[in-house]
Amino acid sequence: MSTDYRPMWEELGIDLEAHDTLMQVLGQGYKDVYHSQENRPEGMKYLDFVITEVHGLRIKELVDARAEGRKVVGTFCVFVPEELVLAVHGICVGLCAGAPWGLEEAERYLPRNTCSLIKGFFGFQLGKVCPYMLASDLIVGENTCDGKKKAYEIFAEHVSDLFVMDMPQMKSEEGRAILRSEYVKFLKKLEDVSGRTITVDSLREGIRTVNGKRGALHRLSRLRAADPAPISGLDALLANQISFYDDPPRFTDSINKICDELEKRIEAGQGVRPKGAPRILMSGCPMAIPNWKVPHIVESSTKAVIVGEESCVGERGTRNLVDDSGGSVEALVENIVDRYFEIDCAVFTPNPGRLEHVREMAKDLKADGVIHYGLQFCHPYQIEAGPVERALEKDGIPVLRIDTDYSQEDVEQIRTRVEAFVERIEG
Ligand code: BJ8
Numbered sequence: 001m002s003t004d005y006r007p008m009w010e011e012l013g014i015d016l017e018a019h020d021t022l023m024q025v026l027g028q029g030y031k032d033v034y035h036s037q038e039n040r041p042e043g044m045k046y047l048d049f050v051i052t053e054v055h056g057l058r059i060k061e062l063v064d065a066r067a068e069g070r071k072v073v074g075t076f077c078v079f080v081p082e083e084l085v086l087a088v089h090g091i092c093v094g095l096c097a098g099a100p101w102g103l104e105e106a107e108r109y110l111p112r113n114t115c116s117l118i119k120g121f122f123g124f125q126l127g128k129v130c131p132y133m134l135a136s137d138l139i140v141g142e143n144t145c146d147g148k149k150k151a152y153e154i155f156a157e158h159v160s161d162l163f164v165m166d167m168p169q170m171k172s173e174e175g176r177a178i179l180r181s182e183y184v185k186f187l188k189k190l191e192d193v194s195g196r197t198i199t200v201d202s203l204r205e206g207i208r209t210v211n212g213k214r215g216a217l218h219r220l221s222r223l224r225a226a227d228p229a230p231i232s233g234l235d236a237l238l239a240n241q242i243s244f245y246d247d248p249p250r251f252t253d254s255i256n257k258i259c260d261e262l263e264k265r266i267e268a269g270q271g272v273r274p275k276g277a278p279r280i281l282m283s284g285c286p287m288a289i290p291n292w293k294v295p296h297i298v299e300s301s302t303k304a305v306i307v308g309e310e311s312c313v314g315e316r317g318t319r320n321l322v323d324d325s326g327g328s329v330e331a332l333v334e335n336i337v338d339r340y341f342e343i344d345c346a347v348f349t350p351n352p353g354r355l356e357h358v359r360e361m362a363k364d365l366k367a368d369g370v371i372h373y374g375l376q377f378c379h380p381y382q383i384e385a386g387p388v389e390r391a392l393e394k395d396g397i398p399v400l401r402i403d404t405d406y407s408q409e410d411v412e413q414i415r416t417r418v419e420a421f422v423e424r425i426e427g
Contacts, residue, residue, distance in 0.1 A: 005056045008063060012135055015128040022101060022129050023055065026290055033296045037232055039272050041265070043258035044235055050242050054289075058245060059131045065091055066135070071194045074136035076121065077144055078317040078343060079167060079179075081336050084187050086206030086248070088194035093132045094244025095121055095139065098291030100406040102127035109154050115375040116406040117288060118151045125158055132245070133159070138193050140186070143167045144347045145380050163189050171341070171348055180337045187333065203332045204324050211321045213248045216255035221315060223262045224307045225365050228271020229279065230262040233295050233306020240313045241289040273305045278425050279366055283310035283358050283388060284373035285381045286317070294373055294402060297415050302422040307365040310358045311373075316343060319357075346380035354384065355391040362397050369425040371418070374403040398425055 009016060030051055050058070062072050073085045074095040085092040100116065102123025110119060124130040141152035141164040156162040165182045168175030191197055220239060223230055239255055265271065280298055295306055310316060320342055323335040344354035362370055370392050374382040382403060389399040400421040404410055
C-alpha cells in the first residue's frame with residue numbers, strides 16, 4: 001500500500017484539491033513523455049522512482065530533517081552556492097517551476113509579458129501547490145535579470161524569509177568583488193538561520209559533496225559524445241533536473257551507476273538511436289522540471305537525438321569544480337567565488353565566454369545542429385540568440401531559434417519547424 005502523504009501536505013499548507021489536479025496532470029505527462037521512450041538505461045528506474053516520490057518521500061525527508069533541526073534552503077539560480085548550505089548542515093532545493101500553474105493568480109501581480117519561469121514560481125506559491133517552497137526555511141533570490149529582480153520585491157510578501165543576493169553584471173575585478181561580498185553575506189545569513197558556524201572542515205566537506213555530484217554529471221555529459229548516443233536527451237535532462245532536489249550523495253551514486261551502464265553500452269556499440277542519427281545540442285534558457293516540451297518534440301517526432309544542454313539545467317550549471325584546498329574558510333570561499341564567477345549567464349555583459357562554450361560543446365559532442373531555446377520575454381537569452389547563431393554558423397553548424405513559453409498552444413508549430421530543421425541537417 002502506498003503511503004498517505006496528505007496529512008503531511010496539509011500541515012505544510014498545501015491546497016490539497018489543486019495539488020491533486022496538478023499531480024494527476026504531471027503523472028500523466030511523465031508517462032506520456034518518459035515511458036513512451038524505448039531502450040532506456042536500467043539505471044533510469046531510480047530517477048523514475050524519484051519522480052514518483054518527488055512530492056512524497058523526498059518531502060518527508062525534508063520534513064524529518066527539519067524536525068532534527070536542519071534547515072531547508074530554496075533557490076532559483078545556479079549562482080547560489082550549495083556548498084555553503086551544506087556547510088551549515090542544510091539542504092538545498094531548486095524552486096524554479098517548469099509548468100504553467102496559477103498563471104491568472106500570478107498575473108495579478110506581474111505583467112503578462114513576464115517570462116514563464118517567473119510566472120511559474122509565482123503561480124506555484126500563490127496556488128499553494130509546491131511542497132518544496134512551503135518546506136523551505138529560507139528562500140534565496142538573486143538580482144540577475146530584471147524580471148527576477150523586480151519580481152522578488154513582490155515575492156517577498158508571499159514567503160516567510162526571502163534573502164536576495166546582489167549580482168554583478170560584468171566579469172571584471174569589481175564584479176568578482178561584488179560576488180565575493182554577497183557570498184560572505186549569504187554565509188552569515190546561513191549561520192544566523194541555522195545557528196551553526198561554518199568551519200574549514202564543514203565547508204570542505206560541502207565542497208567535496210557538490211564536486212562529487214558535478215563530477216558524476218560531467219561523466220554523464222562526456223559519455224553522450226559517443227555515436228550512437230547511449231542515452232536520450234530527455235533522460236539526461238531529467239538527471240540534471242533531479243540534481244536540484246535529490247539527496248546529493250544518493251544522487252551522485254545513482255548517476256555513476258547509470259554511467260557504468262552507459263560505458264558498457266558504448267563498448268557494445270549500442271545506443272538509443274542508430275549510429276549516424278542527427279545530433280542536436282540544446283542551448284539557452286533553463287528547462288526546470290517538468291519542462292520537457294521541446295526535447296520531447298525533438299526526440300519523438302524526428303530521428304534526432306539530443307546530446308547536450310548548454311543551459312543552467314545542464315552544463316552551464318554544472319561545469320567546473322571548486323578547488324577544495326585551502327586552510328581557512330576565507331580561502332575556501334575564494335575558491336567558491338572562482339568557480340561561480342565563471343558561470344556565463346546571459347545577464348552578464350559582454351558575455352563572450354558563453355559563445356565560446358556553446359561552440360566548444362557543439363564540437364566536443366559532435367552536434368550537427370543547435371536549437372536555441374528562449375523563453376518569451378527573456379531578454380538576456382533572446383537577445384544573445386543572435387550572436388550565438390552567428391558564432392555557430394561561422395563554424396558551419398546550423399541553428400534553429402525557438403522562442404516559446406510553458407503553454408502547449410504552439411506544439412504543432414514547433415514540431416513542423418523542428419522536423420524541417422532535422423531534415424535540413426540530415427542533408
Ligand atoms: S545563472 S540563466 S539560473 S539567472 S528565463 S528568469 S533569465 S527572463 S533563469 Fe537563470 Fe541564474 Fe542566469 Fe542560470 Fe530571467 Fe530569462 Fe526568465 Fe531566467
